[in-house]
Amino acid sequence: AQSVTQPDIHITVSEGASLELRCNYSYGATPYLFWYVQSPGQGLQLLLKYFSGDTLVQGIKGFEAEFKRSQSSFNLRKPSVHWSDAAEYFCAVSLGTGYSTLTFGKGTMLLVSP
């Protein structure tokens, strides 16, 4: 079965600093990959997705992620964090063929310090 690992439960970043959130997946084939963000008291919102093609994908709110097949990783990055980015971030994976449901990681809570 596919699985998603987000090794960092919490991360604190200073406002204006760069951010990288890690995500590793376990699956034999190339899956579809997603990053979602959850603000307090809200549902999850899609930041970006990777299906195929260019391994560097751009998303909303200035986020990007890079798919690295050799490392089974799909890390999320942002060059300059804003206080409004404080939220919980979820990586998710699904099979790359046909239809399958999403498997979510446990999430990484991002705290932004002044």
Next chain:
Amino acid sequence: DAGVIQSPRHEVTEMGQEVTLRCKPISGHDYLFWYRQTMMRGLELLIYFNNNVPIDDSGMPEDRFSAKMPNASFSTLKIQPSEPRDSAVYFCASSAPLGANVLTFGAGSRLTVL
């Protein structure tokens, strides 16, 4: 579109009572998902529907849980009888045909069972 609409947003009930959570998916979306989120277990898929038909309910924790989708614009998740360990945030999400797992989430229903 108003997005995925869930009600109630908050529910506090006593052990043994029946709980019904409601969801209105985005018009035109033919997949509907119910997820449960807890600190310990993260996001868990409970059940999903395609064209109002339950496809996979293997995530439903036990017989106390049931879900229905009587038409394309409405779904319910019922817990009867409720127990304190059911306390969680329950999310409904929907996706479009051929949407390749791009889910749109509702804001969630926070359930507290005393």
